[in-house]
Amino acid sequence: MNITRRALLAGTAALPLVASAQTASGVGRRTMNHVKDHITRLVDQHRDGVAPIVSLGDPVLRQPADPFDGQVDDKLLAEFIELMQRTMRAAPGVGLAAPQIGVPVRIAVLEDPATVSDEVAEARHRYPLEFFAAINPDYRPNGHKRRGFYEGCLSMPGYTGVVNRPYSVHATYTDPTGHPHHKTFTGWQARIVQHETDHLRGTVYVDKLEPRSLSTTENYLDNWNDPIPTRAAQALRFHLD
Template structure:
């Protein structure tokens, strides 16, 4: 085990409750991550994963990566109850996803889809991001069991978003700059299931 890392995570977990979420501008979000190779040990890993889950749900969000709480390890969690209107669910292929732990994830993708997307580390804003419509995810779960699974639609977007965090990327790096909008403006003007109206109104092109 990595003593310095375990001590730091013990300190992070000590107060209890949701962990503080790191926001854009903090270098940990840009540094990339080290592969998880047992640095925490099973018991501490389980506690860290539980804290990530609690933090994600409290935010609330549909995914959270370790760098977003200041830890540079290749670990993320995802979960999506998909409590959205039917027309949004249909347009975005957004279906419920159970809680999952992704350790050392990577993916290959195909197709593309463009939608507004936000991030807990960039609070208050959204932008249109074009991502793969389908991905094949390879990872491990928290027990070390291999994961090899295909995701499509919105679940594929979540996998890509969280894996980007582990590579030192934010969604803004992939976004259409002219689409950037505050949450308030998005609700007022661009809350349609797809971003075609936003493209016309804000002057950008979709693939």
């Protein structure tokens, strides 16, 4: 997920494998080998750098990612997550899903320093989110409250649009050490969790945005960069929760 001003100006934001049936057909082995080979290649090629980010239109962004089910060992998993972290921070963004660097596996990294004004922080309920990696994440709405704000995406540079999303979600995920987590996120943190988890489902934010809100980032910064997009909703005539 991409929501920082510098990024905008630059054009930049589990089901287990069924071993018995899939192994018999060879599908499980092919899936595991594909993911392992792809991760290994990326880590080797970008050991001290960042991975290239896949742009919208690449089929990897439009298919549900495979569950992570031990396709790589702990060491390689840690190196892959470090690569994702470096790539996310360099972009810069506040989240990155593995398909965004071409790997169809259910892993995402999230972090938000929330370097915004007090006014924006209060209006958007945007507060710092410490870095964490989520393996096989999922979420469901917590209550009926919804809020709409502009979002961007590292895989669709140059554009931004308003997405009305649940204000709070219950999320489940596993951390890289194998420990399960059940956590409630609210405000902007919930937005980041939803955005990145959607990527792992083959869904991009443009699938959920208010079509009339879609804007180039340049026009957004010049015209609609308010803490809450009320003026934009009135002028462009789109729905805002």
